[in-house]
Amino acid sequence: MGKIEWAMWANEQALASGLILLAGGIVGVAGQFRGWEFAAYAVAAGVFVCLLEYPRSKRAKGTSVERSGQYCFTVCVKAFGPLTRNYYVRAFLHAAICVPGGFMLATVLGCVCLGIASLIYLAAAIRGEHWEPILPRKDVRKPVAESIKNPPQNPPPRPPPETRRKQAKDLEGAAYDNPSSVTDD
Amino acid sequence: MLLRGSIRDNFFYTRHLLGSALAWARAPAAVLNFNCMLILLPVCRNLLSLIRGSLMCCSRTMRRQMDRNLTFHKLVAYMIALMTAIHMVAHLLNVEWYNNSRQGVYDELSTTLSDLADMENTTYLNPIRTTNLQIPLYFAFTSIAGLTGIIITLALILMITSSMEVIRRSYFEVFWYTHHLFVIFFAGLVIHGIGGIVRRQSNMEEHNFTLCKDQADDWGKIPECPNPEFEGGPAATWMWVLGPMIIYAAERLLRLIRYVQNVQYRKIVMRPSKVLELQLVKKGFKMEVGQYIFLNCPAISQLEWHPFTMTSAPEEDFFSVHIRSAGDWTDKLIEIMQKLPEGAQGPKMGVDGPFGTASEDVFDYEVSMLVGAGIGVTPFASILKSIWYRFKDNDPKLRTRKIYFYWLCRETHAFEWFADLLQLLEKEMEQRGLWDFLTYKLFLTGWDQSHADHVMVHFDEDTDVVTGLKQKTHYGRPSWDKEFEQVRRDNPASVVGMFLCGPAALANVLEKKCGKYSDVDPRRTKFYFNKENF
Numbered sequence: 001m002g003k004i005e006w007a008m009w010a011n012e013q014a015l016a017s018g019l020i021l022l023a024g025g026i027v028g029v030a031g032q033f034r035g036w037e038f039a040a041y042a043v044a045a046g047v048f049v050c051l052l053e054y055p056r057s058k059r060a061k062g063t064s065v066e067r068s069g070q071y072c073f074t075v076c077v078k079a080f081g082p083l084t085r086n087y088y089v090r091a092f093l094h095a096a097i098c099v100p101g102g103f104m105l106a107t108v109l110g111c112v113c114l115g116i117a118s119l120i121y122l123a124a125a126i127r128g129e130h131w132e133p134i135l136p137r138k139d140v141r142k143p144v145a146e147s148i149k150n151p152p153q154n155p156p157p158r159p160p161p162e163t164r165r166k167q168a169k170d171l172e173g174a175a176y177d178n179p180s181s182v183t184d185d
Numbered sequence: 186m187l188l189r190g191s192i193r194d195n196f197f198y199t200r201h202l203l204g205s206a207l208a209w210a211r212a213p214a215a216v217l218n219f220n221c222m223l224i225l226l227p228v229c230r231n232l233l234s235l236i237r238g239s240l241m242c243c244s245r246t247m248r249r250q251m252d253r254n255l256t257f258h259k260l261v262a263y264m265i266a267l268m269t270a271i272h273m274v275a276h277l278l279n280v281e282w283y284n285n286s287r288q289g290v291y292d293e294l295s296t297t298l299s300d301l302a303d304m305e306n307t308t309y310l311n312p313i314r315t316t317n318l319q320i321p322l323y324f325a326f327t328s329i330a331g332l333t334g335i336i337i338t339l340a341l342i343l344m345i346t347s348s349m350e351v352i353r354r355s356y357f358e359v360f361w362y363t364h365h366l367f368v369i370f371f372a373g374l375v376i377h378g379i380g381g382i383v384r385r386q387s388n389m390e391e392h393n394f395t396l397c398k399d400q401a402d403d404w405g406k407i408p409e410c411p412n413p414e415f416e417g418g419p420a421a422t423w424m425w426v427l428g429p430m431i432i433y434a435a436e437r438l439l440r441l442i443r444y445v446q447n448v449q450y451r452k453i454v455m456r457p458s459k460v461l462e463l464q465l466v467k468k469g470f471k472m473e474v475g476q477y478i479f480l481n482c483p484a485i486s487q488l489e490w491h492p493f494t495m496t497s498a499p500e501e502d503f504f505s506v507h508i509r510s511a512g513d514w515t516d517k518l519i520e521i522m523q524k525l526p527e528g529a530q531g532p533k534m535g536v537d538g539p540f541g542t543a544s545e546d547v548f549d550y551e552v553s554m555l556v557g558a559g560i561g562v563t564p565f566a567s568i569l570k571s572i573w574y575r576f577k578d579n580d581p582k583l584r585t586r587k588i589y590f591y592w593l594c595r596e597t598h599a600f601e602w603f604a605d606l607l608q609l610l611e612k613e614m615e616q617r618g619l620w621d622f623l624t625y626k627l628f629l630t631g632w633d634q635s636h637a638d639h640v641m642v643h644f645d646e647d648t649d650v651v652t653g654l655k656q657k658t659h660y661g662r663p664s665w666d667k668e669f670e671q672v673r674r675d676n677p678a679s680v681v682g683m684f685l686c687g688p689a690a691l692a693n694v695l696e697k698k699c700g701k702y703s704d705v706d707p708r709r710t711k712f713y714f715n716k717e718n719f
Contacts, residue, residue: 105321
């Protein structure tokens with residue numbers, strides 16, 4: 001298991017937890033459950049976690065596949081600099097966010113899932129991983145060869161106009177000898 | 186079961202407390218029973234092989250469905266996830282409303298119903314029995330159904346997040362080990378319904394609800410309305426999943442047995458570009474063309490089994506695989522093999538299989554066009570060798586008289602062993618004076634200027650500079666129109682079978698061409714495209 005980047009799995013788990021927290025919160029608020037304030041909190045927390053976790057990090061090794069439309073989110077998340085780059089911060093953040101979810105049945109599953117995601121992020125942080133934005137690569141064009149920059153100044157040599165007209169009408173007269181051999185002898 | 190379960194009269198009181206949320210929970214439960222039964226079956230690959238073998242006489246369409254087992258497994262998994270979500274939401278509502286009823290928040294009937302079983306000689310309806318510490322959370326964690334429900338849903342979520350394509354493709358071990366949480370899932374699933382907390386009325390004769398529902402105060406005091414009695418339904422899930430659980434256990438046992446069976450190394454060859462060829466011998470092993478096996482090497486990893494297409498023909502007395510460096514496991518295997526002394530046996534290897542739809546149809550056509558793209562060329566090693574063996578032995582079942590083989594790849598790197606095979610076939614055909622049997626064309630789609638320069642310099646040589654074969658390499662993609670024209674010209678009035686192992690886009694193109702160049706007239710050539718999934 002040497003090459004595993006735990007952060008990739010933590011990211012999937014955290015995104016799923018965000019959605020579950022959100023769903024549980026919606027049920028709690030819509031059903032006007034006992035303790036619906038926790039559910040309302042869970043809705044907000046769920047949305048926040050989803051927004052934070054949607055942009056996938058660039059992998060340290062191998063090709064990174066980004067989620068569709070994640071560019072805007074990448075830019076937002078990148079703007080927070082070390083807060084979002086560091087996985088220790090994320091681990092503690094998720095651990096803190098998940099606690100209020102544990103006070104209500106509708107959100108307890110989201111709480112536990114987010115807690116697990118927090119633990120996986122902690123493992124990732126201990127292994128030294130960090131979040132890298134996936135930004136579109138600017139293609140470096142190959143430097144143009146020198147010869148293109150200096151096109152020839154003069155047109156190629158052509159026989160004078162009289163001879164050219166003669167060539168069109170008189171093919172025999174237009175024939176000429178090649179200075180070097182063109183066959184494979 | 187749903188209809189019996191929730192609309193019938195003996196659920197009248199239950200529905201009074203819960204409304205339609207009861208039905209919304211029991212319906213997904215029924216679907217979950219069915220899907221949890223199905224989900225284990227597509228991953229029993231030996232069972233599928235058995236079914237495939239017994240369907241040999243029957244339609245190929247049925248046999249080919251066996252190859253889509255993983256797709257089916259995933260679809261069933263999605264359904265389980267969806268149904269779990271609905272089931273959970275419905276039960277959240279149920280628990281909340283049961284809880285409120287117990288607290289007396291609703292009407293008198295609800296409170297009376299919930300109070301039942303607080304006195305002697307009565308049975309309860311509302312599974313929430315305590316009146317203090319009344320939060321749904323407490324009930325969930327102290328009832329069997331609640332606790333198992335939460336645990337198995339958690340297991341399901343962990344299984345799903347680790348099965349996402351990103352994780353599966355790059356960190357297979359995380360996926361594989363986490364997926365074993367299914368053991369917890371099924372264990373919890375079976376005991377989930379033991380508590381019998383979905384209650385129905387059992388004394389419909391003595392207590393008529395239409396008469397008595399408005400006289401909740403007088404229950405037990407007047408003769409027409411004794412207290413209603415309730416009973417819970419038994420757990421039913423085990424009836425659905427027990428069979429598949431046993432079958433799956435048998436499958437794992439079989440893999441264990443296969444693993445313990447002795448596999449001898451006949452030959453270990455390091456091919457160019459870090460390709461390892463293993464020739465193995467196992468007692469009682471029988472294969473068909475184009476099939477694959479799973480290999481397990483405990484020296485590298487105890488639990489991992491990796492699939493490889495076989496490159497040997499069934500006529501040979503061994504079976505071989507060509508393993509390319511493509512990840513942790515293959516890299517370690519190649520490393521181990523490289524360190525072995527000459528002629529020594531390799532590390533213990535477990536072999537499971539063979540699996541896969543046999544490509545028997547290849548032998549049925551007079552003329553075959555075989556197209557292998559990239560790594561898709563591997564099963565054709567097996568096919569070409571087999572065709573050649575059968576041709577030499579004058580096998581009457583072999584109807585093939587002419588083969589056109591098209592090999593498309595970006596570069597021949599890692600496929601030099603295949604070029605060697607073609608060279609060997611070329612030599613053998615020359616010896617027998619059978620020039621025409623096999624025509625092959627290699628198309629290098631990833632050429633650049635240096636390639637072109639190299640070719641120009643070696644233009645006059647007899648053998649191709651890239652592959653060493655007599656037939657020259659082509660650059661760029663083939664012009665299929667030209668190829669089809671040529672085949673049609675050379676083989677009028679023949680039935681031509683086209684077989685492809687490559688990307689779906691190419692399959693579409695070739696299928697259209699087959700249609701375009703086929704002729705209804707039996708005196709003219711007909712092309713049949715075989716959608717093979719090697």
